[in-house]
Amino acid sequence: MDRVLHNQDKTERLVTKIRTMPQHSLTELDAVLMVARRGKFRAAALELGVSTTALSNAVGKLERALGVRLFNRTTRSVSLTEAGQRFVDQVAPAVRDIHEAMEAARTQQATPSGTLRINAFPTAAREIFSSLVLPFQRLHPLVHIDIVTEGRLVDIVAGGFDLGVRSEDLVPVDMIALPLGGPRRNVVVGAPGYLEARGTPRVPQDLAAHSCLRVRLPNGAIYRWPFEKDGESIHIDVDGGLTLDEASLARTAALESVGLTLAMESDVRDDIDAGRLVTVLEDWTPTLPPLSLYYPSRRNPTAAFKAFIDFARRQGAAARGRSLRRNGSTPESETTDAPLSAR
Numbered sequence: 001m002d003r004v005l006h007n008q009d010k011t012e013r014l015v016t017k018i019r020t021m022p023q024h025s026l027t028e029l030d031a032v033l034m035v036a037r038r039g040k041f042r043a044a045a046l047e048l049g050v051s052t053t054a055l056s057n058a059v060g061k062l063e064r065a066l067g068v069r070l071f072n073r074t075t076r077s078v079s080l081t082e083a084g085q086r087f088v089d090q091v092a093p094a095v096r097d098i099h100e101a102m103e104a105a106r107t108q109q110a111t112p113s114g115t116l117r118i119n120a121f122p123t124a125a126r127e128i129f130s131s132l133v134l135p136f137q138r139l140h141p142l143v144h145i146d147i148v149t150e151g152r153l154v155d156i157v158a159g160g161f162d163l164g165v166r167s168e169d170l171v172p173v174d175m176i177a178l179p180l181g182g183p184r185r186n187v188v189v190g191a192p193g194y195l196e197a198r199g200t201p202r203v204p205q206d207l208a209a210h211s212c213l214r215v216r217l218p219n220g221a222i223y224r225w226p227f228e229k230d231g232e233s234i235h236i237d238v239d240g241g242l243t244l245d246e247a248s249l250a251r252t253a254a255l256e257s258v259g260l261t262l263a264m265e266s267d268v269r270d271d272i273d274a275g276r277l278v279t280v281l282e283d284w285t286p287t288l289p290p291l292s293l294y295y296p297s298r299r300n301p302t303a304a305f306k307a308f309i310d311f312a313r314r315q316g317a318a319a320r321g322r323s324l325r326r327n328g329s330t331p332e333s334e335t336t337d338a339p340l341s342a343r
Helices: 002-019 025-038 041-048 052-066 082-106 122-139 192-198 204-209 247-255 265-274 303-326
Strands: 071-073 078-080 114-120 143-149 163-167 176-179 184-190 213-215 225-229 232-236 242-244 261-264 278-280 291-295
Touching: 025 041, 025 052, 025 082, 041 052, 078 082, 114 122, 114 303, 122 143, 122 163, 122 247, 122 261, 122 265, 122 291, 122 303, 143 303, 176 303, 184 192, 184 265, 192 278, 204 225, 204 232, 213 247, 213 261, 242 247, 247 261, 247 265, 261 265, 291 303
Parallel strands: 114 143, 114 163, 213 242
Antiparallel strands: 071 078, 163 291, 176 291, 184 261, 184 278, 225 232
């Protein structure tokens, strides 16, 4: 019990010191929080756009001012000390509020400006890049958009992101979600020359006789190709001479007649339309949930943030309308954004 009280008193003294530190110390706080988030000085320095030396100096300056060591450092790893973890847990929300308030004050002008950080799956980033990001930036050239693609789910608030883009079914329930379009799907494609030489698979089991481009997931596992028809669902562990973790490489290999690949339809639509790639097993490839843009509730959204959300809402409504018309349906009225848990 005495140790717990001692630790609490120590943390309270650290936070008290922060309140009396000079204004420029926000830089040191940002440095500590980024190192804690990324787990490496080099990665944190790249994220902040500073040198590793400058970042290390900033962290050291704050540690000297506080009179406590925040990180355990070795040649191979960086980890928070016990005091450092408590410090980060208490300070991070306050620093985030400060940045939001500063950004809100800075952008209370007619022209949106500043930076928006977006986290997305690589496939999701490719899908929204030409239809959403580039058109928005043409309208608002003073807004800098920083896109980080990751194959794993991340906490966008803890990661310092303004927005996330994920499949609708993967959006956290406490986030506000904005649909970006209609259903999507994967397709199996191959070059005409490959199919002429090797034949066309009619059912997923036929893939055993084909060279397929295997995909490695972020966790190191090999992706099993999913298929579904008439209520039957199967996953095929395909075989082939190449294993890749980048969709553009698989597309290039397929175009070179190396083998068949499973791709997002949006990634290869131009190739299909031009006849460079041909779809197979079309009746076995199910639709996927649409993409959603999501974000936490914000007290003081910046002009850039509000402009992006408004633009995404318009683009998403137009995309859903096009999708429904292709399917012979009439577009419904747009739904107001709400946390998924409230729908």
